[in-house]
Amino acid sequence: MKKLINDPQNVVPEALEGMAKAHPDLVKVHFEPNFVYRADAPRQGKVAIISGGGSGHEPMHVGFVGYGMLDAACPGAVFTSPTPDQMYEAAKMVHGGAGILLIVKNYAGDVMNFDMAADLLRGEGLQVESVLIADDVAVESSLYSQGRRGTGTTVLAEKILGAAAEQGYDLQRLAALGLRVAENGRCMGMALTSCTVPHVGKPTFELGEQEMEIGIGIHGEPGRYREPLARADEIVERLMEPILSDLPFQSGDRVICMVNSMGGTPLIELYIVYRRVAQICEERGIQIVRNLIGPYITSLEMAGTSITLLRADDEMLSLWDHPVKTPALRWGM
Numbered sequence: 001m002k003k004l005i006n007d008p009q010n011v012v013p014e015a016l017e018g019m020a021k022a023h024p025d026l027v028k029v030h031f032e033p034n035f036v037y038r039a040d041a042p043r044q045g046k047v048a049i050i051s052g053g054g055s056g057h058e059p060m061h062v063g064f065v066g067y068g069m070l071d072a073a074c075p076g077a078v079f080t081s082p083t084p085d086q087m088y089e090a091a092k093m094v095h096g097g098a099g100i101l102l103i104v105k106n107y108a109g110d111v112m113n114f115d116m117a118a119d120l121l122r123g124e125g126l127q128v129e130s131v132l133i134a135d136d137v138a139v140e141s142s143l144y145s146q147g148r149r150g151t152g153t154t155v156l157a158e159k160i161l162g163a164a165a166e167q168g169y170d171l172q173r174l175a176a177l178g179l180r181v182a183e184n185g186r187c188m189g190m191a192l193t194s195c196t197v198p199h200v201g202k203p204t205f206e207l208g209e210q211e212m213e214i215g216i217g218i219h220g221e222p223g224r225y226r227e228p229l230a231r232a233d234e235i236v237e238r239l240m241e242p243i244l245s246d247l248p249f250q251s252g253d254r255v256i257c258m259v260n261s262m263g264g265t266p267l268i269e270l271y272i273v274y275r276r277v278a279q280i281c282e283e284r285g286i287q288i289v290r291n292l293i294g295p296y297i298t299s300l301e302m303a304g305t306s307i308t309l310l311r312a313d314d315e316m317l318s319l320w321d322h323p324v325k326t327p328a329l330r331w332g333m
Contacts, residue, residue: 064155105150189217237280
């Protein structure tokens with residue numbers, strides 16, 4: 001294992017400390033329990049939006065804390081769900097009197113712990129709603145989830161809902177919008193290599209030099225199948241067909257497209273992937289009206305990519321274009 005770390009047990013707190021020093025104008029970090037929150041929190045009269053999950057997927061979620069996105073993010077240990085006390089304490093820190101919206105990826109630990117935190121908060125008289133993201137078309141259930149896994153649409157939901165909260169949407173309107181985003185997003189990924197969790201010290205799984213895994217999860221969960229390495233265009237076609245047929249997407253649809261690096265895939269390869277994604281959409285009369293290309297929901301140093309398509313309406317697109325300023329995503333400011 002070769003990693004730029006000190007002690008495997010201190011990877012998360014040391015990374016959070018570095019983040020706080022790098023972006024003091026945007027975020028603050030609370031330790032024990034660990035969470036990242038907006039430097040200007042709480043924002044009175046604004047619904048507080050909170051998300052979180054295991055570390056190792058950066059910039060999701062801690063990199064998306066700031067104006068126009070999250071009010072707080074709760075990082076668990078690497079590939080491990082955050083605990084209820086993290087969400088509870090983060091919510092208490094950023095609550096501005098208008099309620100709390102939790103954005104939750106569909107993994108068993110995340111769902112259970114966010115639900116427990118929500119119950120604690122409601123017990124204190126706070127209004128809490130949740131949006132569940134379950135967008136991965138690769139498998140119906142996995143080692144980590146009952147039902148589909150929550151993946152790339154999470155990033156798009158955090159941006160859109162964060163903008164809506166900034167514009168003054170109330171809690172119920174935000175929750176309804178979040179459900180619409182979740183229902184209209186689909187994602188699928190693949191891997192060329194495994195990754196190595198620091199405290200484990202060896203690859204999560206083994207892939208041969210000429211093998212790839214189609215439908216991989218962000219924690220290294222198995223996908224649909226393993227097969228010989230193919231050309232980039234063929235890989236994109238294997239991912240796009242299940243995505244397009246699942247919703248199903250239709251000619252005339254407008255979509256936000258994210259071509260994501262799993263951590264170890266460089267931009268030059270992502271643009272080759274995006275090229276074929278765009279071609280397929282053009283062939284089917286689907287219009288890509290916004291895009292993100294880069295590492296946004298990663299799996300440590302795993303080489304591979306995921307493709308996310310969100311069927312977007314005018315409201316979603318207007319909110320997508322709203323200014324955002326976070327450590328990992330910013331425009332319009």
